[in-house]
Amino acid sequence: MVLVVGLAAVALATTLPAVSDSAAPGIELTGTIKGADGKPMEGVAVSAKAEGSPVTTSVWTNQNGAYAFPALEAGRYRVWAQAIGFSRPVAEAAVTPGRGVQQNFTLEPTAIIPRSLSTAEWMQSLPAETSLDRRMKIVVLNNCSNCHLPANWLEKRFDTASWETLLDYMEKIAPHGDVPENSAGDPPGRRPGGAEFPAGELDANGDPVSIHTKLMRFYRKDLIEYLTRVAGPKGLALQAKPFPRPTGVATEIVVTEYDLPFERPGGVGKLDPRTGKVSFLTVRDGKTMVQEVPVVGRNEYRSGSDWSWGTRDEHLERGTHDIAIGVNGNVYFGMNAMSADPARGYVWYSNGRQITSVDTRTDTITSHPGLRYPLSHGTQVDSRGNVWGSFGLGFVRLDVATGTIKEFNTITPFSRPYDLGVDRFDNAWVSQLALDRLSVVDGRTGEVKEVALPPFTSPDLRPEDLEILRTVGSWDHNAAPGQQGPRRMSADARGDYVWAGLYWAGGIAQIDARTKTFVKIHSVPELRWAQPYKPIADRNHMVWFSNSAADILGQLNPTTGKITLYPLPTRGTNSRHLAVDDTTGIPTVWVPYTGAGKMARVQFRFDTSKN
Template sequence: MLMRKKIFLALAISAAAVSLFFTANFIRAASSPGMALTGRVSSEEEGAMEGVLVSARKAGSTVTITVVSDEKGRYNFPSKKLEPGQYAIVVRAVGYEVDGAVAATITPGKTAAVDLKLRKAQDLAAQLTNAEWLASVPGAEQQKSTLLSCVGCHTVERIVRSKYDAAGFTQAILPRMASYANQSTPLRPQLRLGARDTALVGEDQARLQRAQAEWLSTINLSASSTWNFPLKTLPRPRGKATQVIITEYDLPRPTIEPHDVVVDAEGIAWYSNFGEQTLGKLDPKTGKVTEYPVPEPKKGSPTGALSVRSDKDGNLWLGMMYQASVAKFDRKTEKFQVWTIPAELNKDNTQINMTSPMSYTVDGKLWTQNNGFAGVHRVDLKSGTWETWDPFKDSPRGHNIYDVIADSQNNAYFTDIGKEHIGRIDAKTGKLTMYETPTKGSGPRRGMMDAQDRLWFGEYRGNKIGVFDTKSERFREWAMPTPWSNPYDVAVDKNGDAWTGSMLSDRIARLDPKSGQVVEYLLPKSTNVRRVFVDNSTTPVTFWVGSNHGASIIKLEPLD
């Protein structure tokens, strides 16, 4: 009898404990109105964990929603972001991982609660970004900077996990890498038909490759099964950097490279395909993707378009790269019009990457550039005539004109990623003027002209954001707080904040130029960021970017 009472008492205590557990979860859920899913992230090492990215993906969906835990380790998914259904939950927190699969069921009118207990990661190296690898490997900054040309096609992890010695790199790997077009990826390599006129050749190239090969063989696994240097990680997001919701839309094929993303007045996202001959359209409301075949005027050359920019009428303009053309896509008729470079200029290495259509109505002429020889072209859209400027004709080595951007009067400004120059071509006289950024070797890459005719650009090799006031002819620069961020591009929003992204750190930076404060938002996955875009029609503004190696489009919504 006494034994039965003890058993009953034990069962009663257990039942009370279970009841208390579920009641606590119910109360917690009930105190989160408007939330579909909530929980707390913790670990034995840290307790409550701030800055953990928590991602939810509905079964059968192509859309993933991500939020970030706050200083108390709490994360919250608004009901408007998660419709009812079964969701898989994953996290991003360098150095940590969840123990096994995690799922959540979203029910209408209720808040699901899932606490996440993280453990130390079993394979830290697999979690590192390109920036973290560059911070980790030994070597001089000049040696590490050579990898800035590698991350356009693949990760640094592929290099450090390789087992090639110096001879292997010199004789096989580096010559093979140099033969690929710059839109190549491991999934879809494409061969160049000809090297750039500005590229190093002969003994100069061989000397550079030997030096790089010797260094690379000291940071990979050619001599041992483990690395002989500690792995360094970047801090997780804090404060304002946790106040964000990120939506990722998967594209239909893993070979799609959404290099540039722009959003039209109807909220539709358009993207250029860096490696394939298509223009893409994404409806963010439904996730539906439509692809339009782009003409291929130079068959046999590498395919893909780099830039897509819109004119004042909302038409889209493509830089068609090795197809040696520019194209206009009329969104109403869904038809392309193509202007191909004249035959005498159409060489194996001709590479027309950029267009600048915002002010072409001033004189009916469109600015573009040519990576084949570091040149600038202007196309008379009515007659089809092409004009050419060769700013570095007398000293071409090392120069590389990357972007061309017109001001309100259709004067052209171009960036020289190989050095530190911003160039100006007067639309009326054709006069060329060169300016140098305050930072030597800054590598200005891509940018935009704001409403005040100020040119904003990313300093890819200087790890800074720059702006050039075209009226006062003065520069300003802001250094990025995270080493090896290496901004590719800059977009300025309606509030005056400057946004940029990184091909290396998986972070989106938001700069307040007045205070110099920078907020860095971490993305949920490895993301090769190129062109950045800000939609000013929303409040707060919405940031968009393509995952160039991840076949997805990302929307970032800051909550402030």
């Protein structure tokens, strides 16, 4: 608990310099990056962090190898450049506003360090010469990626007995619960849709067998053999296949990363992006209390800033899962199912059996009790001011004026309702993770409908894989091959489409909100193993999406179908949410890092509406 802090930490927290709002190139820190051959290198990440500051700013080199930071405050900065397969030079630079400092680097080629790869790069680097190899990559992603990113454990080595022990433990701790009380836990003894498994089989804890356990037992032998081969004591000589360095407009970005405090007093976090200061809002004796919490520097080897140190255990790093932007310009974080209501100045989130709001104009918390069950991962406000949420049975709608809560169940039970969005017609949508469907409540009539996605297909899937998909199915942490996995989603509040990230298949699903029909799936090869997560449309209808298994931010142009991938400068971000600030000249995207103790602001030096 953070109640008393040292004087030095307090001083740091109260004397932070202002952070520039502009992404425009400045003169304070510029330079060029060349290779050992003297040629300019495009797409190299260059980062700078001032002494005592919780803020890191990163830019990328253009086709001439040149980079330019935005305006920086005075201070002594640590500056480094990095690209996969090259050295990582570090320098110190004294910055004075209005005066230019040039810091050039030469990057020497090196052998690629496997642990410097993201999970998506690890997965595409695994053997794919045979149908068995390609099939097992799908099996690994669908069963061994949700609690820890595979990059975290693929860099390690275990023999057969050790892999057996690990899978034994995974089976014991696989989430299982009583839907809808615990919607992440799969329903004991049932498959998606509610059909019961044959009686008599128990899981490792003595409960009726569940979906997670069934899948792990079915693929256990194949997984142990495969993992021992690719990540055993001898292992394979990995043919590293990193993503290509960014080029063109993908380099025209500025990423500002804000360190978050590890020790937190509880409640809702609030980041002031102008200073990097962090506060927490809690309710005591019926009043909202605001407590500033210092951001104490962490061990740099656990920060993800040096890619060669690999991907950390996300459960140890205390990042943030969800975020929402207040009308005061601050970013709120740390709670579940967060969403912004800019028309009324609120941020909404779930808090046990309550739907809770923060009035971001006054930083006042108000709770609305009455939920029968906790929410899942989504909240959103419709045009009438009603707050919608997803939960284990489907949807809930809160009439804020009266406090009345109404439930709408999905047509098919036990479908793992996950995220929620509200379209411009006031229809509420929920992603049904276990069934590859989206459910929709008509905002005028209350009628519920389900929209099915096409199945994921691959020539490498075997008949037994399709049979296990039919007879066992999927849930939250494990999925049978053949599952698309619509996880987090949103609806374009100004447009005609609903979007869902396909966690297991690697793509973005597009649904027509007018006709309530499936349109298409957007994908690119790099997304196959990236686990696209939360998509959000900006005011120009550009769709931005996070990727939990790849340290990249995606942009989808729905008109042209073009997908652009922008790099993030931290390894192991495991981003599972997004927020878009439409009040800036060019929309700004905020990315929370679940797997690292930071959140990031991504700004653009070009008109993204024309990309």
